[in-house]
Amino acid sequence: MEPDRAERTAPREYRAEELAGAAGITARTLRFYRERGLIPPPRREGRIAWYDEHHLARLRTIAALLERGHTLNGIADLAAAFDSGRDVGEVLGLGEPTEEEPVRLTPGELADHFGDQVTPENLAAALDLGYLATDGEEIVHVSRRLLDVSAALVREGVPLAAVLAAAGRVREHADALAALFTDLLRDHQAADPERLRPLAKSVVDAEFSMALDRRLRPRPDPQV
Structure with a gap:
């Protein structure tokens, strides 16, 4: 006889000794971690x-962070x-469309x-910005592009706190x-709002590129 659906989908539970062995x-x-x-x-x-499985995931997270030098x-x-972070449904707007690709991460x-x-402090700042959200024992970053760029800036020597402050x-x-x-768009009653997106992004990208040129271009030596 096929097992009851509730029995098939019931989460695994562990006694203390079983959980410790699995972790x-x-x-x-x-017991120390619990206390x-x-x-x-x-x-x-x-x-x-x-x-349950959430406890096991948390224990594996603790082990991973200890291996990386956290106390x-x-x-x-x-x-x-x-x-205390917001859950992923709140941050991602419960499935509203976006061009950004969210990324699931363990701690x-x-x-x-x-x-x-x-x-x-940095985790709280990222949660406040809405860059990070929680989904059970996982962390969700709202944008792969922003995650990659933020990590690249940190590798270049920019402190993460400064990256997050600049992001704000x-x-x-x-x-x-x-x-x-x-x-x-509204003032001129454009017919298709979605056609605005690539046009607006092109304008901002071009203007920002030229602004960086003006900032980064070597200044000529003043004439004597």
Whole structure:
């Protein structure tokens, strides 16, 4: 007889010893993590504590971050910032269309991109910007392009905190430019709003390119 659908889809649960074995740690370490608040409380059934796949994922995250040099205190702070973040549905607008490609990351993979600059302060700033969102035990970055560019800037020696601060200012200017072009469209009753997008992007890209030329071009020596 085919098993009941609820039984087939029920999440796996573990006793403490089983969870510790699956995570590759001792039961004593698991108890220490639980007492430090590094993992959520288990489900209680009488005197038995039951853990699930979310607990296992969190333990694997802790192990990955420890391997990358984070301390337990730092991991606890990161977990608090992570747990207070907005969920992916809120940040991505519940499926509204976008040209940007979101990227799913584990906290360890995020640390691979930004190293020891994945701090509670930087994580909170990225969450506030809406660059990062949470989906269960995963982190979602809203844009692969912005993730790649941010990581490249950090590799060039720009602190992540400075990158995020600059991103906030860029957001303000980008919103102003978007308002300018949408007002232009409305004022002149253009027929197809979506045709504005590539045209507006071309104007902004060309003007920004020329602005960079003006800023980066070597200045001639003043004539004596």
